Amino acid sequence: MATITYIEHDGTKHVVEVKNGLTVMEGARDNGVPGIEADCGGACACSTCHVYIAPEWADRLPAKDAMEEDMLDFAWQPDPARSRLTCQIKVTEELNGLVVNMPERQI
Numbered sequence: 001m002a003t004i005t006y007i008e009h010d011g012t013k014h015v016v017e018v019k020n021g022l023t024v025m026e027g028a029r030d031n032g033v034p035g036i037e038a039d040c041g042g043a044c045a046c047s048t049c050h051v052y053i054a055p056e057w058a059d060r061l062p063a064k065d066a067m068e069e070d071m072l073d074f075a076w077q078p079d080p081a082r083s084r085l086t087c088q089i090k091v092t093e094e095l096n097g098l099v100v101n102m103p104e105r106q107i
């Protein structure tokens with residue numbers, strides 16, 4: 001279980017508990033957090049689950065694979081240092097306290 005803070009573009013915060021094994025996208029979806037659309041359902045094929053990872057967390061997550069890197073090119077205003085697709089991040093205890101910021105819009 002990890003506590004994850006999702007921050008909407010307007011600053012609205014959603015602090016939710018997410019079970020290990022789910023993805024950060026599923027944590028938002030299952031808790032009704034707006035701003036992560038996840039149109040492809042987590043198949044790394046849409047980029048509408050894009051977030052900016054809080055700077056202090058950016059280097060603490062498992063690295064992106066090539067598929068995520070490629071799909072991020074289609075995200076709304078990606079930031080190479082902080083952008084991630086939340087469907088590609090599995091929740092573990094190590095992610096307790098993670099903070100992610102939603103972009104102004106998904107594509």
Ligand code: FES
Pocket residue numbers: 025037038039040041042043044045046047048049071085086087088
């Ligand atoms: S849900 Fe489609 S890329 Fe993440």
